[in-house]
Amino acid sequence: MKGVRLSKGARAGALLFGFAALIGLLIFGVAGYLRTSPPTVSVGASSSGSVNLVMQTDGAVGVGPHPSWVGYFVQDASGAWHQTTLIQLPQNTDVHVTLYEYDSGGNLRNSVWSQVAGTTGGVAYINGAAESVVNPNTNTGNGIAHTFNVPALGINVPMYGVSGSAKNFCNTGPCNTSQAHNTITFTFHTGGAGTYRWQCFVPCGLGYLEGNGGPMQSLGYMAGFLKVV
Amino acid sequence: MARFVLEDSRSEEAGKSALVKILSVWAVVSIIGMALVWFVLGPHLAPGTMTDQAQGAQFDIKFVSTLVVPVLLFVWFFFGYSIMKWRVRPGEDGTLPAANLSGNSKAQGAWYVITTTLVLGLAAFGTYFLIAPAGAGGGEGASPIWTPGTTKLLQVQVIAQQWRFTYRWPQFGGMETTGIELPVNTEIEFNVTSLDVIHDFWAYQLGVKADANPDYNNVAYTKTLATGRFTVRCDELCGIWHGAMYNYGTVVSQQQFEQWATNMEQQNASVTKLLPKYSLTYTPSYSGAGGGYYNTSVDPNANL
Known part of the structure; x- marks a missing residue:
């Protein structure tokens, strides 16, 4: 079969066009990847002057690019869950946090994080019981699954883990309260406007160096920001 | 240091005269500059005077900065004077015959001696003050050599x-x-x-x-x-x-x-009560994510 013969100039032009398209596609892909960010869930002020923040931590988020990673979901005003760690809060407001913990626990790398700090009354309520220190020892309990730690606000709340052999253990998120969980509630005050980073101090990045890679270093999983406005 | 010997008015005598002018102005401005660095800028230099070690570091930086002043000014003045006085003016031929270029062994020797003394002196000064007082605030490893000389720590x-x-x-x-x-x-x-x-x-x-x-x-x-x-x-x-x-x-x-x-x-x-017994180091358990760091177990990298 006789093919269409292109001139030398046309072939060079096509080659250049193809190369430029490839480079453009690469730049688009890299820029798109770098610009990817989890959504920010805004928690507005209620008439009482305080707000409610509802979150859950799951052993595997089950969605997104890393479904097997441990991470957080945050509930918006409509009750929908969003896999994110970016939360917008009003300034100078009491934030009542309800956190559903669905992950199993372990020993802490540094037991100092078993102490509750920065919350109203210096306590967190684990399934209704006020605690100022949460036992991290897996020999006598389930250990600590994660910690909610906001260094600039002095907040640290250790979250008592669920037994890994619990019936109806949630293997993949988003989980629901019919599954094995602990309910942790506490209140903190936001203070002035600012962006406050927060992280987990349990090295829960399973399979990563020192347990601190992967989800521990990624927004939307175990690291995030409180945007106080 | 090169010396230009030209056939016109920029002769050897003119060069000496120029050098005297440069050195005179340089000496006066250097003294003023050094005094300003030492007494005015010096007390505000990092890292301050909150500790013995910070004070020592501030002294070191102040001392070196003060010594830098005359060197910097000499270079600046020499260049400035050269540009102003010895530049090629309109209508002049800027070509310099190689035969008219000669060296000055005294000037060269003085330059070598002064700069070498300065560099070696500062090296000795820096080396000494890197360890005094008591390690100068740097990490000395597990068995420090330079200690405060007191057990009340x-x-x-x-x-x-x-x-x-x-x-x-x-x-x-x-x-x-x-x-x-x-x-x-x-x-x-x-x-x-x-x-x-x-x-x-x-x-x-x-x-x-x-x-x-x-x-x-x-x-x-x-x-x-x-x-x-x-x-x-x-x-x-x-x-x-x-x-x-x-x-x-x-x-x-x-x-x-x-x-x-x-x-x-x-x-x-x-x-x-939940913390491990106080120890100078804490060995990881290598038990994976969330593992306690306080109970030694098996190092998975031991055979690497």
Whole structure:
């Protein structure tokens, strides 16, 4: 079969066009990847002057690019869950946090994080019981699954883990309260406007160096920001 | 140093005259500049005077900066004078015959002697003051050579982990705090270690900087001289929150420190019970994610 013969100039032009398209596609892909960010869930002020923040931590988020990673979901005003760690809060407001913990626990790398700090009354309520220190020892309990730690606000709340052999253990998120969980509630005050980073101090990045890679270093999983406005 | 000998008015005599002018102005301005650096700028140079070590570092920087002034000014003045006086003017032929270019052994010798003396002198000065006083606030490893010469030391263990510093106080029941306060007029021994990757404890205004390595105790000393606030930063790139791995500390009166430490000891009593026995290092368990760092198990990398 006789093919269409292109001139030398046309072939060079096509080659250049193809190369430029490839480079453009690469730049688009890299820029798109770098610009990817989890959504920010805004928690507005209620008439009482305080707000409610509802979150859950799951052993595997089950969605997104890393479904097997441990991470957080945050509930918006409509009750929908969003896999994110970016939360917008009003300034100078009491934030009542309800956190559903669905992950199993372990020993802490540094037991100092078993102490509750920065919350109203210096306590967190684990399934209704006020605690100022949460036992991290897996020999006598389930250990600590994660910690909610906001260094600039002095907040640290250790979250008592669920037994890994619990019936109806949630293997993949988003989980629901019919599954094995602990309910942790506490209140903190936001203070002035600012962006406050927060992280987990349990090295829960399973399979990563020192347990601190992967989800521990990624927004939307175990690291995030409180945007106080 | 090259000397240009030209056939016109820019002769050897003119060159000597020019050198005298340059040196005269240079000497006067240098004295003024050195005095300004030493007395005006010097007291404000980093890292301040909060500790003996910070004061020592400030003195070193002040001394070197003062010596830099005459060198810098001489170069500037020589260049400035050359550009103004010996430039090729309109209508002149700028070509310089090679035969008219000659050296001056005295000038060359003086330049070599002065610069060599200056560089070697500063090297000796810097080397000495890198270790005085008491290690100059740098991490000296597990067996420090340069010590404060007193056994009356406040021991503070700095524990780095991704991404916060915490502090243990063996002389206060082994408590661990997230903040740090220090008493004034006190010799401090920092024992710096890490629970994961390499960090660096840089207490800027204290003049202290020591790497925090896992399984290793790095000792640094400082003596507090004045009250005030200081900044602690991690100075080894250690992950996503490296830039946020900092906190502030305060040097307070001895009475205030005792009060703070006593309060902290009481507040933290329940969590102190959960901490491992005080140790200079804490060995990881290698038990995977969430594993405790305090119960030695099997190192998965032992055979690597």
